[in-house]
Amino acid sequence: MKIxxxxxxxxxxxxxxxxxxxxxxxxxxxxxxxxxxxxVVEEPAxxxxxxxxxxxxxxxxxALVFTNYVSLKDxxxxxxxxxxxxxxxxxxxxxxxxxxxxxxxxxxxxxxVYQQNLKKALKDIQREAEIESQRTAFKDFSDTFYKxxxxxxxxxxxxxxxxxxxxxxxxxxxxxxxxEAIRNxxxxxxxxxxxxxxxxxx
Numbered sequence: 001m002k003i004x005x006x007x008x009x010x011x012x013x014x015x016x017x018x019x020x021x022x023x024x025x026x027x028x029x030x031x032x033x034x035x036x037x038x039x040v041v042e043e044p045a046x047x048x049x050x051x052x053x054x055x056x057x058x059x060x061x062x063a064l065v066f067t068n069y070v071s072l073k074d075x076x077x078x079x080x081x082x083x084x085x086x087x088x089x090x091x092x093x094x095x096x097x098x099x100x101x102x103x104x105x106x107x108x109x110x111x112x113v114y115q116q117n118l119k120k121a122l123k124d125i126q127r128e129a130e131i132e133s134q135r136t137a138f139k140d141f142s143d144t145f146y147k148x149x150x151x152x153x154x155x156x157x158x159x160x161x162x163x164x165x166x167x168x169x170x171x172x173x174x175x176x177x178x179x180e181a182i183r184n185x186x187x188x189x190x191x192x193x194x195x196x197x198x199x200x201x202x
Contacts, residue, residue, distance in 0.1 A: 051151045052107040059155030061098040062148070066159055068094045069145060070178045076138055076185030077192070081131045084138075088125045095119065107152070114148040135186055139173045146176060149201050158202045164195040174198070 072087040095118060100111050121144065124137035146161055160177045167173035167186040175185050182195040 052103075052110075054107055054152055055102040056155050058099065058102040059153055061094075062152055063154045063157040065091060065094045065098065066145075066149070066154060066157060066176070066178075069141075069176060072138070073175055073177065073185045074183070076131075076135060077183045077188055079131050079188035081129060081134060084131070084134050085126050088122050092119070092122050095122070110151060111148075114144060114151070117144045118148070136168075138175070138185065139168070142173075142175045146174060146201075149176070154202055156202055158200060160197050161199040161201060162195050163198045164191075166191065166194055176201075 068087070068091045072084065072091050075083040075087045095115065098111075098115070100108060100115070103111050118141060121137050121141035124140070125134050128134045128137065149159060158178070160180055161174060162177055162182060163172060163174050164184050164186055165172045167184075173186050177183070180197050182193045182197075184192055184194050187194060
């Protein structure tokens with residue numbers, strides 16, 4: 001009986017130890033996932049022309065992300081936080097439908113970096129309730145999206161890269177538009193026409 005009792009204690013101690021180890025491992029995995037989600041991965045530098053020759057279908061899918069991005073930009077022009085969140089969700093949906101299987105080699109690897117940072121910026125937009133905080137995340141999204149378009153092209157869709165030198169306490173900020181008219185997403189009605197077209201992309 002003593003031996004059985006001792007074996008039972010050893011078995012229970014082993015189960016308890018495994019539970020502690022599993023719990024600790026799970027906690028570490030969760031912390032790692034949270035850390036990965038919060039990290040912005042360094043992106044390749046923007047190039048002067050499309051860097052990769054890619055499947056036209058991929059460019060069409062990226063162009064659809066751009067179309068939804070323009071609606072998001074317009075929500076910022078209107079300074080409407082609720083509309084911003086709704087439009088950010090549409091950009092997210094379009095982004096998740098971009099098929100990375102259409103890419104190979106460096107084009108595929110770089111897309112994974114761009115996509116991760118674009119998704120992070122969208123999450124940052126959606127978790128904010130104040131328009132100015134949302135605008136900060138929108139700037140991050142726009143900076144990454146510009147590099148993405150420069151790398152892959154939009155398959156004939158034209159985008160205008162626009163700049164306001166007075167945004168964010170005169171540090172300046174860029175955004176993308178589907179036309180040359182300046183409608184500033186960082187100031188809205190306060191300074192609607194502040195800015196200039198810096199580059200035409202397609």
